[in-house]
Amino acid sequence: MPNQTIEKITAAIQYLETHLMEKTDLDTVAEALHYSKYHLHRMFTNTVGMTIHEYVLRRRLTEAAKLLVFSDRPVLDIALGAGYESQQAFTKIFTAMYKQPPSRYRENEKFYPLQLKFELEGSYHMLDSYENASEKITFAQDSDIPCWMDLVRLVIDGFPHLREKDYLQVLKQSIADRQALILKDQETAIGILLFSRETGSIDFMGTHPLYRKKGIPKAFLDKVMQELAAGKEISITTYREGDRADTGHRREIKNLGFAEAELLVEFGYPTQRFILPKEGPDASIS
CATH class of the missing domain: 1.10.10.60 (Homeodomain-like)
Structure with missing residues (x-):
């Protein structure tokens, strides 16, 4: 771009x-x-x-x-x-x-945003020469927290009821437990994922909008299934069908090969759980 x-x-x-x-x-x-x-x-x-x-x-x-x-x-x-x-x-x-x-x-008395001001500050050197994403995915470190949070704010529309103070506590613990993955373009986070080895659940997955068509979610899923949660059933939650607040995240999750599972209420918000078959994400998705 x-x-x-x-x-x-x-x-x-x-x-x-x-x-x-x-x-x-x-x-x-x-x-x-x-x-x-x-x-x-x-x-x-x-x-x-x-x-x-x-x-x-x-x-x-x-x-x-x-x-x-x-x-x-x-x-x-x-x-x-x-x-x-x-x-x-x-x-x-x-x-x-x-x-x-x-x-x-x-x-x-609990404020959380639907949409923050859209910021496109950063370096995007990999946009024109993007390849082998999965090889560049690493475990996040404490020093990555600022750029991680920059991306969280950019993709906040996909995560209803997200409050930064609570999220930061989870993020720091996930980094300590080596359950937080990040993909960076120099100092800019372009992909992030929180997951649980124990349950196989993906608790947060975000892709920088400029890299939306670069196959980043699939690269993260491949890494999780092949290296970190091999043999486990992978799950993720998102908006329910017809939710007015959904800007397309439910469709993207289904396009990755996830199948609908039970309806949930998380932090007072109606969501739905999706499950990825053990054979992995659809290889045709990019």
Whole structure:
């Protein structure tokens, strides 16, 4: 991916963030940045993994959720500030995305984001010469935590109910237990995976958006199944079918060869467990 594309996406994100609570759509952004709206739509969606409309929706709700927890502003004021014409409309979409109404979310006093500002800072030297990913996957070290967390924030849309403080404790323990794998492009994390040798469960798997089509998830799965959990049944959980908050992660997991298993509720969020047959991920997936 040329640097010019990254620069254009960065400019679009900056515009959206600056005008987050204003009426913003594809036409507005394209006109402001002097881009073709069709080119911008394709480029934005392919890079970020969601449309401009979806990004703005998730960012507004995240900022609204922050205000619910950290301010005393009335829900109606927060709803209007987030661009909704009524508290009812705001409550409907908030509940669909957060799986609880704003009032209950405020009572729980636990903020977690749907979408953080999309950042594309880093070095991407391997984009044009990417090969043998599995050979470059290593066990993460404590020194990798900053770049690991940068990637977590970038792919936060795939992990509902993720709170950084709790996640960091799990990450540090996983690193100590040699159950955290990382793939880096120089100092930038482009793939991360937390797993359990004991249960065969993948607790977190994230791929840098710029490397989404480089076969990184399959490389991680190959390494886990061949070297770390040979003979074990591998499982992972993700959104349930039809979840409004899913930006495509359920589809990606199924494309890797995982089969649907039981429905779960994790940290109060409805999810579904998926199981990878012991013969491994579909060799045709790249």
